[in-house]
Amino acid sequence: xxxxxVRDLTVPLVGGVANAVVSFADHTVSLVALxxxxxxxxxxxxxxxxxxxxxxxxxxxxxxxxxxRLLAADPDSLLAPxxxxxxxxxxxxxxxxxxxxxxxxxxxxxxxxVELAVWDLNAKLAGEPACRTIARRFGRRAxxxxxxxxxxGGYYYPDDSTARLGDELRGYAARGFEAFKIKIGGxxxxxxxxxxxxxxxxxxxxxxxxxDANGRFDEDQALRYAEALEGYGLRWYEEPGDPLDFDLNRSxxxxxRGAVATGENLFSAADxxxxxxxxxxxPGLDVLQMDxxxxxxxxxxxxxLSVLEQAGFHRGQCLPHGGHLINLHVVAGLGLxxxxxxxxxxxxxxxxxxxxxxxxxxxxxxxxxGFGLEQKPELAPFLDRLxxx
Amino acid sequence: xxxxxVRDLTVPLVGGVANAVVSFADHTVSLVALxxxxxxxxxxxxxxxxxxxxxxxxxxxxxxxxxxRLLAADPDSLLAPxxxxxxxxxxxxxxxxxxxxxxxxxxxxxxxxVELAVWDLNAKLAGEPACRTIARRFGRRAxxxxxxxxxxGGYYYPDDSTARLGDELRGYAARGFEAFKIKIGGxxxxxxxxxxxxxxxxxxxxxxxxxDANGRFDEDQALRYAEALEGYGLRWYEEPGDPLDFDLNRSxxxxxRGAVATGENLFSAADxxxxxxxxxxxPGLDVLQMDxxxxxxxxxxxxxLSVLEQAGFHRGQCLPHGGHLINLHVVAGLGLxxxxxxxxxxxxxxxxxxxxxxxxxxxxxxxxxGFGLEQKPELAPFLDRLxxx
Numbered sequence: 001x002x003x004x005x006v007r008d009l010t011v012p013l014v015g016g017v018a019n020a021v022v023s024f025a026d027h028t029v030s031l032v033a034l035x036x037x038x039x040x041x042x043x044x045x046x047x048x049x050x051x052x053x054x055x056x057x058x059x060x061x062x063x064x065x066x067x068x069r070l071l072a073a074d075p076d077s078l079l080a081p082x083x084x085x086x087x088x089x090x091x092x093x094x095x096x097x098x099x100x101x102x103x104x105x106x107x108x109x110x111x112x113x114v115e116l117a118v119w120d121l122n123a124k125l126a127g128e129p130a131c132r133t134i135a136r137r138f139g140r141r142a143x144x145x146x147x148x149x150x151x152x153g154g155y156y157y158p159d160d161s162t163a164r165l166g167d168e169l170r171g172y173a174a175r176g177f178e179a180f181k182i183k184i185g186g187x188x189x190x191x192x193x194x195x196x197x198x199x200x201x202x203x204x205x206x207x208x209x210x211x212d213a214n215g216r217f218d219e220d221q222a223l224r225y226a227e228a229l230e231g232y233g234l235r236w237y238e239e240p241g242d243p244l245d246f247d248l249n250r251s252x253x254x255x256x257r258g259a260v261a262t263g264e265n266l267f268s269a270a271d272x273x274x275x276x277x278x279x280x281x282x283p284g285l286d287v288l289q290m291d292x293x294x295x296x297x298x299x300x301x302x303x304x305l306s307v308l309e310q311a312g313f314h315r316g317q318c319l320p321h322g323g324h325l326i327n328l329h330v331v332a333g334l335g336l337x338x339x340x341x342x343x344x345x346x347x348x349x350x351x352x353x354x355x356x357x358x359x360x361x362x363x364x365x366x367x368x369x370g371f372g373l374e375q376k377p378e379l380a381p382f383l384d385r386l387x388x389x
Numbered sequence: 390x391x392x393x394x395v396r397d398l399t400v401p402l403v404g405g406v407a408n409a410v411v412s413f414a415d416h417t418v419s420l421v422a423l424x425x426x427x428x429x430x431x432x433x434x435x436x437x438x439x440x441x442x443x444x445x446x447x448x449x450x451x452x453x454x455x456x457x458r459l460l461a462a463d464p465d466s467l468l469a470p471x472x473x474x475x476x477x478x479x480x481x482x483x484x485x486x487x488x489x490x491x492x493x494x495x496x497x498x499x500x501x502x503v504e505l506a507v508w509d510l511n512a513k514l515a516g517e518p519a520c521r522t523i524a525r526r527f528g529r530r531a532x533x534x535x536x537x538x539x540x541x542g543g544y545y546y547p548d549d550s551t552a553r554l555g556d557e558l559r560g561y562a563a564r565g566f567e568a569f570k571i572k573i574g575g576x577x578x579x580x581x582x583x584x585x586x587x588x589x590x591x592x593x594x595x596x597x598x599x600x601d602a603n604g605r606f607d608e609d610q611a612l613r614y615a616e617a618l619e620g621y622g623l624r625w626y627e628e629p630g631d632p633l634d635f636d637l638n639r640s641x642x643x644x645x646r647g648a649v650a651t652g653e654n655l656f657s658a659a660d661x662x663x664x665x666x667x668x669x670x671x672p673g674l675d676v677l678q679m680d681x682x683x684x685x686x687x688x689x690x691x692x693x694l695s696v697l698e699q700a701g702f703h704r705g706q707c708l709p710h711g712g713h714l715i716n717l718h719v720v721a722g723l724g725l726x727x728x729x730x731x732x733x734x735x736x737x738x739x740x741x742x743x744x745x746x747x748x749x750x751x752x753x754x755x756x757x758x759g760f761g762l763e764q765k766p767e768l769a770p771f772l773d774r775l776x777x778x
Binding site: 010023024025026027028054055056057058059060061063064065068098100101102103104105106107108214215242243244245246247265266267268270271273274277278294 | 399412413414416443445446447448449450452453457487491493495497604631632633635636654655656657659662663666683
């Protein structure tokens with residue numbers, strides 16, 4: 001059994017939005033295909049992966065560094081013991097040959113796109129949804145059939161922003177979402193508090209509403225917001241400061257009684273360990289959002305989970321960044337706390353496939369083989385293009 | 390005054406060597422050219438920069454993200470106040486537009502190659518060596534005319550390794566070097582101690598010999614080596630563990646009385662601040678090796694220096710990774726502790742130009758305009774290629 005070819009395609013995101021820090025209008029995502037020598041229904045079995053959303057396509061790193069190493073590796077060294085498809089950890093190690101330690105940034109997303117494609121490939125070879133392959137590989141009895149999901153958005157609009165925010169969230173509620181996340185930090189505090197009030201009109205209760213500052217605040221601002229947010233009993237207060245400013249995070253966690261969420265901009269177990277060591281995150285309370293698609297894939301995500309669990313956190317506190325089918329399978333397979341969704345934006349990657357029912361604040365995991373990316377109409381044409389021989 | 394064009398060239402490194410972790414045989418470096426509309430002697434003035442050595446060329450990030458943003462920026466926004474050429478900080482900010490916080494890896498090197506080219510361009514416009522431009526910009530009276538330099542190498546050889554190590558270091562001594570750095574961690578401890586003895590035969594004294602583990606050790610190994618190295622009075626013990634394992638570094642710094650060196654794999658002020666906060670580095674003793682060419686350039690390096698000086702470190706403790714002309718000018722211009730050199734390897738970027746005399750353990754800074762890369766015979770053909778219109 002062999003990987004015969006690797007390919008990538010840089011896909012622009014449509015549905016441009018902006019958070020407090022960046023515009024996503026020019027963002028791209030790398031879609032990777034691992035073509036195997038195995039056939040099903042007369043066609044080669046192909047594994048697809050992509051590097052989540054938000055940190056750009058990585059064609060340069062893929063083509064110049066990772067793909068040549070993968071194709072140069074001894075094919076037998078990439079096989080899982082016991083004939084269960086390919087070994088995702090071995091593939092990740094092969095593409096990382098001669099890379100230096102540290103510097104977990106763009107490279108981590110490029111490796112993830114390749115590593116995730118191995119899981120899709122393995123699940124297709126086994127004829128099962130990827131969540132089942134993931135659960136088995138990590139020694140779990142069975143994946144969850146559905147997982148908690150919340151609608152992320154709550155953008156700033158040029159005109160009539162607070163009223164439109166309410167409309168936006170009512171739209172999500174009509175689609176079956178019961179929990180929401182909105183942006184803060186892009187307006188003065190008093191405007192943001194009005195926005196929170198408008199959002200609570202839809203969410204009903206603070207426990208169904210999270211707020212996200214996208215790493216924008218310095219320590220003073222972060223503390224000022226923490227004080228103002230305290231009374232709302234919000235679901236969480238996300239990324240108050242720079243993701244690497246662990247002292248700032250710890251000082252928020254010390255004073256703010258509600259949950260703090262962070263981690264989407266930490267891309268390795270080494271960085272996650274530093275968050276646990278220095279960031280003051282509280283077992284049983286705070287939310288960890290590391291995203292396997294930006295962090296070397298599921299193999300490294302498993303290492304992050306070990307770091308967390310050894311420090312007393314439970315996996316229900318993990319809600320990965322990136323609302324898409326791959327993370328839906330990861331959350332279901334590993335038994336994590338839930339998923340996000342960005343309804344209508346970050347296409348063709350964002351969101352789920354028609355088979356995924358969203359109801360009562362939960363999303364069902366589809367039974368299609370692999371991650372089921374082929375069943376997502378927006379994404380299927382790109383898979384076809386990349387899969388054509 | 391305008392930047393009219395930006396170009397890059399991916400240049401393979403020759404003189405392949407290996408450290409304890411990686412082989413450099415397939416490594417590349419990105420050379421960047423900023424073409425201005427200014428002319429000297431009838432030719433356009435072009436600034437050149439490159440992303441140091443060791444973390445690969447970044448053509449993908451440069452072409453897909455950074456160059457389009459630079460060319461889309463308002464040209465006036467890139468000019469230094471007072472007409473003193475271009476504003477390196479503004480250029481770095483322009484190419485970082487819509488990038489998220491955190492994840493300081495490959496991107497940091499790509500940005501650095503562009504930002505450093507601005508310093509070369511500014512110095513050429515002023516008709517002066519870059520060290521002078523750098524010193525002025527950072528409010529220093531004058532650059533140093535020469536700086537301390539040590540020869541890094543001390544490789545493992547397939548046969549007769551320890552004897553050949555002595556030959557290698559004697560070759561460096563014959564070229565005017567008086568301080569040396571050798572690899573450790575690629576052999577059992579007792580072999581490494583024999584290597585240190587062989588190196589001391591050339592260095593004469595532990596204070597002229599540093600050892601580098603390239604981030605290879607876990608905490609037990611790092612402590613075991615620390616104990617064994619203690620008696621030698623070495624110049625420093627470099628990167629015992631993973632560059633992000635600040636607890637490990639702190640535990641070495643607590644028990645090892647000699648200097649610990651690290652930082653070459655930290656690529657932002659945020660990461661350097663974490664080293665200072667959590668890594669146990671000792672003001673007045675330990676060595677900090679952050680490399681502007683891997684870390685968003687001299688603008689961000691200046692932020693790192695502020696972090697360090699606010700924490701009580703002095704800039705004499707800073708010896709940037711990367712033995713080449715750019716860092717020679719940075720060290721001279723900012724008054725840092727010294728430079729490294731990798732004699733004969735990492736060509737065409739490694740080492741200095743013929744005008745740089747190495748004698749008595751110091752290297753003179755050339756007077757050629759800019760970084761003087763044009764005066765380095767191995768590099769000049771690549772500059773010519775990239776500079777041709």
